[in-house]
Amino acid sequence: MSAIQVEVQGLSKSFFDQARGEINAVREVDFECRSGEIFGLLGANGAGKTTTLRMISTVLQPSNGTARVLGHDVVREPVEVRRNLGFYSASTALYPRLTARETLTLFARVNKYPAERTRSRVEEMIERFGLGDYAGARIEKLSTGMKQKVSIARTVVHDPPVLIFDEPTVGLDVLNALDLQTGIQELRDEGKTILFSTHIMSEAERLCDRIAIIDKGRIRATGDLEGLRAATSQHYLEDIFVHYVTSNDTSV
């Protein structure tokens, strides 16, 4: 069995809103991810997926519980966590006035990729993601598809063992979304641990090795697709999802 790379225990997050009072966005979430797997967080909008991933990536601090990335605690060792992590989400845009090459170099250097190998690593990323013709162009001049490629390249340029993709296909057309999914599968095949959140069932079905269904900040079920099917007697993920969010079943 492969090693546990991400370990989440009793993770909770509450916010205070002047109009609504205390909001428990994430409640005692537990899961773990192993190397070489895509672990999917499947939930409706507002279910707590993004908040969970933002806590793991150290953008937010947990109110309770712990999360560890390669054994590093997200509260006590945030810099170590970030060094071992690549975080991609709709709210992590690129710097519009830098070029693709400058962006990749900056992320490699600040994320402590060895300085002497940075140049070759950046060129490798440019070639891998087909950015050659646009590497010297400012990000603001690139198309959405090209920006998305640069975004993935900057997420992986420092070669982190753990990658987080928070609803990465939102706003992309079908071809770009498929392209991105293929890229994520390739990264998994290279041995990366991937945390992937989505509310699109087909995407989760196609990509994820294991899925956690999250609703109202709680994990309702965790398992591979076959296990979830067996537990709910449902074939389609959509039906499995509905089963868990409309019942109190937390059997898996």
Add this chain to the structure above:
Amino acid sequence: MDWTTIRLLYLSELRSALRERSVLINGILIPLLMYPLMMWVMFSAILFVTARTESFASRVEIAGLPAEHRGLLERLDEEGRVEVAEVDAPPATTAAAYRAGIEERLRASELDAALIFEATEDGPPGNAAVSLLSDGSSDQSQTARGRLERALSAERSDWLDRIAEQHGLEGAEWQVFEVESGNLATGVEMGQFLMGMMIPLFFVIMIANGCLYPAIDSTAGERERNTWETTTTLATRRIHIVAAKYLYVATMGTVAGALNAAAMVVSFRSFLGPLLARLGDGDGSGFAFELPPRSLPVLLLTAVLLGALIGAAMMILAAFARTFKEGQSMVTPLYLLVIFPVVVLNDPSLEFTPPLAAIPVVNVVLLLRQAIAGNLLWLQLGLTLLSNAAAIVGCLWLASRVLRVEEVATGSFEGNLFQFLRRQLRPAGGKA
């Protein structure tokens, strides 16, 4: 502190900023080009108006010119561009009608000026009462008046000399007293006084201007572009990210101030000096615009101090904004607050006393004024450095407190600095 990372982020901010048109315009082009351009336009406009005025031919009528003063015509001829129509003095019965006619012709621009001599009974031959009529609302008429006054004054002075000579008197004997005026200030001192009044004022304005856009762009602008979260996922401590941004804002403010001061000195020397010489005695010896060498380190030091202080204060305010527009509305009051006392206190009679040296920003203006005038008051210099350094430390301390609050750091805090402080000062348990 991880200075390698801070340097990487700082250079990245600078590179990014120098590709942004607004930063370039506000931080570099305006401080560098505004004053030379303004002064060049002013210089050209004044030269154009002067040349145009000088080219006017003045139409002048002289009535009743006494024989003793025929020299006046020669003098007007020497002035050049004066067309003189000479008429006899009108008889006393028609004098009022003649004068009314002249006034009408002046208003109708048929004539530019008129001299009416009325012989008097008293005094030596040639003694006369002279009326000089012109239209004050017309440039052409004013020019004609100036030419007539110069010629008339010279003629009068010569005539008095001739009369005195006939009575066997020397000039000094009949003039009662002679006035000889002298200005003890050298041209350099006068130039330094003028620069001391203007450079510090615009220096502060330009530093505030230089900090304004970068402070908003690097905080609220990042949130608006969704790049703030990208930055916070970098494998470095947040303090390093903030330090790099702060150094970038302070650099832009400092550079704007230094460029502006340099541009102003060049403008004074190249445009204002020649202009004042032309408008004054014409020999160019009135003003000399030279900065004393020891004012240069003071200028640089104050640019760094002000850039660091104003930059820190602006970043704290802009840290609460989620959009660029929101940032502008939060920071603009500070911009005005910085500029207002500087403008109000720009009084040449204001002494740079130790109590004033304890007021940040204001003390920088006064210190700079003294330094440009060639006076360095060491106690005030020390107090200025201390008070501004203390203000910078205070701002950075407040910034570290503000950014420790997750809501502010992630941009989900609804409100500004004052609402934040009020909430922080509220007793525990008052949240709900």
